[in-house]
Amino acid sequence: MSKALVVLSGGQDSTTCLYWAIKEFGHENVSSLTFDYGQRHRVEITAAKKVAEIAAIGHAILPIDTFKVLGGNALVDDRPVVDSSEQDTQLPNTFVPGRNLVFLTFAAAYAYQRNIEHLITGVAQTDYSGYPDCRENTLSSLEQTLRLGMEYTVTIHTPLMNLSKADTVTMANKLGAMDAMAYTHTCYNGAQPPCGHCQACQLRAKGFAEAQCADPLVERFAFFSHNHPE
């Protein structure tokens, strides 16, 4: 049986993908990988660990220190005697494009070392994702690049690519992902319980509402606050 690696961010989409992979490839053939790339909120990594633990799936964490440097102003810059380039006097744009390309390339390298031929990522080109490195045509092209550049037949699966948030919630529910879903992280503000106000929280709430499903994350904290009144 083929082996599969899920890129697990600790959010609701990658968690849904983890359960999709378990169903598709069999529990014993699935493992998961989280990148520690200087996320604003460490709670995302904690969430990924907890999700893998609940799903009882192998989980590794791989560091990438590059994005933090590229996205900040702390780039080690070794200027020569003559600083001739016009661009050097301009402040760089701190937006780092292509993050998903790097994640999947490192995931493929990790998979190659372990004879894993299937990568699963929770990207979607619907709803909120305007990132070009999450689109179907980009990922098809990347798959081809990885196959050529690593000489192995890796396949990138994107089970949520064309689903709405509500569709994803319905899928997660059917796949039995709700126990793990209670520990996923979504809030842009890194708040626990989630702030409920940020764009990410509102999008998540809308998806659950449209799928007519209670969010186990919200329920977990509601239970907590009910039993531990201030």
Added chain:
Amino acid sequence: MSKALVVLSGGQDSTTCLYWAIKEFGHENVSSLTFDYGQRHRVEITAAKKVAEIAAIGHAILPIDTFKVLGGNALVDDRPVVDSSEQDTQLPNTFVPGRNLVFLTFAAAYAYQRNIEHLITGVAQTDYSGYPDCRENTLSSLEQTLRLGMEYTVTIHTPLMNLSKADTVTMANKLGAMDAMAYTHTCYNGAQPPCGHCQACQLRAKGFAEAQCADPLVERFAFFSHNHPE
């Protein structure tokens, strides 16, 4: 005028490419980038700095801590309670494929932030390079992936792709790269002066011999030992 970024390793090929880029794009439009990815020999980074300094070209160093972890046995591994995957009991292959894909993706991200549309890399599919991520078809596919994934028209230039080592030496000579060439690093053993025995040293020597050109690196150390006898 278009701006160009040279991926500078500190070796003879990327140094030749730096001078190629200066000729092609104009000195004021060229900058250079070196990756600090846990090279076995730190002397490579020192060489890159020195080359950029001699060429009087802006030079930045970008860290990547991921390869060292992927290539070793120090991967942070966060195992769940149930360790169910068969592959987890096998030692991973420590060869990390696709290094060049990562370098060029990060270079493109760095370039994007600075409105640089041309990337130059010294890879060659002739002579010794058997790496699939250095081949022409891989880099064409990667270029397409980067264009789609970052939504900008980046072009990857590989001026040495089909040249022999001797051709590269001849090109470097014509481009006036020999002052910088004296400070490049090639030796697999990280030795200074170069050991002369390893595969890299021998390939370099063969290239210079076939091009009927003295290696300024060898001459620099010969001069040194002549004037500083032990």
